[in-house]
Amino acid sequence: MTTFLRLIPLSVLIFSPASTTAFAPPQLTTTTTTTTRINVPKWNRNQALNVATIPGSSDLNDLDEFNKAPGSFIPPPPTPPSDGDQNDDKLGAMPDLTGIVFSGLKGKALSLSKSDFPNSGEVRKVIPKDCFESDTLTSLSYLSVSVIGTALCSAFGVAALSVLPPDNLLTLPFWTAYSAITGTVAMGLWVLAHECGHGSFSKNIAIRDTVGYIIHSIMLVPYYSWQRSHAVHHKYTNHMELGETHVPEPIEDKAEGSYGIRNTIINAFGKKTGIRVWGVLQGFLHLIVGWPAYLWIGATGGPARGMTNHYWPDPLTNPKMPKKELFPGNWKEKVLKSDIGIAVMAGALAAWSICHGIPEMMALYGGPLIVVNCWLVAYTWLQHTDTDVPHFDMDDHDFVRGAFHTIDRPYDKLDPWGLIDFLHHKIGTTHVAHHYDSTIPHYKAEVATNAIKENYPELYLYDPTPIPEALWRICKGCTAVEKRGDKYVWNNEGVEDRL
Numbered sequence: 001m002t003t004f005l006r007l008i009p010l011s012v013l014i015f016s017p018a019s020t021t022a023f024a025p026p027q028l029t030t031t032t033t034t035t036t037r038i039n040v041p042k043w044n045r046n047q048a049l050n051v052a053t054i055p056g057s058s059d060l061n062d063l064d065e066f067n068k069a070p071g072s073f074i075p076p077p078p079t080p081p082s083d084g085d086q087n088d089d090k091l092g093a094m095p096d097l098t099g100i101v102f103s104g105l106k107g108k109a110l111s112l113s114k115s116d117f118p119n120s121g122e123v124r125k126v127i128p129k130d131c132f133e134s135d136t137l138t139s140l141s142y143l144s145v146s147v148i149g150t151a152l153c154s155a156f157g158v159a160a161l162s163v164l165p166p167d168n169l170l171t172l173p174f175w176t177a178y179s180a181i182t183g184t185v186a187m188g189l190w191v192l193a194h195e196c197g198h199g200s201f202s203k204n205i206a207i208r209d210t211v212g213y214i215i216h217s218i219m220l221v222p223y224y225s226w227q228r229s230h231a232v233h234h235k236y237t238n239h240m241e242l243g244e245t246h247v248p249e250p251i252e253d254k255a256e257g258s259y260g261i262r263n264t265i266i267n268a269f270g271k272k273t274g275i276r277v278w279g280v281l282q283g284f285l286h287l288i289v290g291w292p293a294y295l296w297i298g299a300t301g302g303p304a305r306g307m308t309n310h311y312w313p314d315p316l317t318n319p320k321m322p323k324k325e326l327f328p329g330n331w332k333e334k335v336l337k338s339d340i341g342i343a344v345m346a347g348a349l350a351a352w353s354i355c356h357g358i359p360e361m362m363a364l365y366g367g368p369l370i371v372v373n374c375w376l377v378a379y380t381w382l383q384h385t386d387t388d389v390p391h392f393d394m395d396d397h398d399f400v401r402g403a404f405h406t407i408d409r410p411y412d413k414l415d416p417w418g419l420i421d422f423l424h425h426k427i428g429t430t431h432v433a434h435h436y437d438s439t440i441p442h443y444k445a446e447v448a449t450n451a452i453k454e455n456y457p458e459l460y461l462y463d464p465t466p467i468p469e470a471l472w473r474i475c476k477g478c479t480a481v482e483k484r485g486d487k488y489v490w491n492n493e494g495v496e497d498r499l
Helices: 002-007 042-046 062-068 083-087 120-126 136-160 169-198 205-218 223-235 257-269 271-297 331-356 358-384 399-403 419-423 431-436 442-455 467-477
Strands: 480-484 487-490
Touching: 120 399, 120 442, 136 169, 136 358, 136 419, 136 442, 169 205, 169 223, 169 358, 169 419, 205 223, 205 331, 223 331, 223 399, 257 271, 257 480, 271 358, 271 467, 331 358, 358 431, 358 467, 399 431, 431 442
Parallel strands: none
Antiparallel strands: 480 487
16 A cells, blocks of 8 residues: 555556557657648638627537537538628727837737637638548557656655655755656646647546546546536636636736736835745746646636636626526536546545655655646746736637637747657647647647648747746736737836836
8 A cells, every 4th residue: 555655646547448469669740641731712712801700699509519528629610701891990009019028029919809710610621631530559559658758757756765764854955956867757637638638648438537637636637527627628718708718817907916016016126026036926926836726726817717626617706697607507517527536536636645744745746746736837828828818708719710719839949859849748839739629639739730830920929038038027927918900919018128
């Protein structure tokens, strides 16, 4: 029992219908499919296709759509443009740029109008059909990489216990480094559990739900609850009222809220030091506190659903839009099913702590889990946020517009070998394609990305800013938004030179 408790930290044994199948070696070549540029007339893409791709009055036809592909959001079929759409008013004119700081995108996202975006059917046509097909053995082979890597790190940690006992403060630097490495490797498991939730891991529901449920439960994430909320996040990307995670705070009074607090700190410490203090505070609140706070109280989620809890099916406060409840219908039962896995894991952690002490449990499990959570928040935050990337309200948001406001970033340059990007299954370098259609498996997302980039270069967002620099800019500069035209933009008036 004690050996099991020590090895449970983040070493995952997948007991599923596929557990008797030998893992195939990872297929590092994504696909042999070639990308061909489709000649879509310029006028057709950038002027006549300003079609709302998701009716604002429906919620995916909530249960029907989600029950067909739990956790996935497949873009709706194309809607024919109406005659009136040809002469849309000047929604996409560049807004007033006062207080707006350009990222490596150089204001590209701000320059796009609603009429610039194609409908979902047009986008789907440019992506090779093979990209939408998952292969269970290939997915399992990538899973083997993450499982073996995490297990090796965990075994090394267990072996180090007798030499470097974690209850000795002098060993803290070692266990901090251990947590950073093990958590970085284990993030690959999180990414693959994420694919299970989207349905892109395998066409076999039993396999993908077994794998996803076990991995997420070990990481204290309620699998079905997250599956639902994450699919909602995909539908409402960069939506001010209905978005899930990292929804900006609107500026109502510049002396109040986060904007007012930042100004108070700047006034107290001076502009140079104050903006740094604010950045450190924001980084801590997001990277360390953010993920548990989201699961427990829906922190940074859209205000329309009230306060939510991923371990309880009903909203904790009265939602402004009851019909947009986060866990409607039979999802309430699934939330409770998710809690079973969390309860089992919590019991195992309690037994481990009683038998071997909290320091050992935190060294082998808690520390790496915190690092996994930091990676998760950093990816999500940077994929949809920057100082010149806008958000939209009910009237101006649609699915394709939201998906194309996802940002791909150079995670392949985080280390000289691109190892982190490989271990994380390229989740950050191919995320635009993933947000267009989450059923594309990660090993085919690069081909889909190239197709989107080639056919829609004026819409595709890629910021070459190094990841640490981009994260620091966002910590300091993405505080609160105000509406200008059809966009909600980040106001950094007075601190532009410090971002």
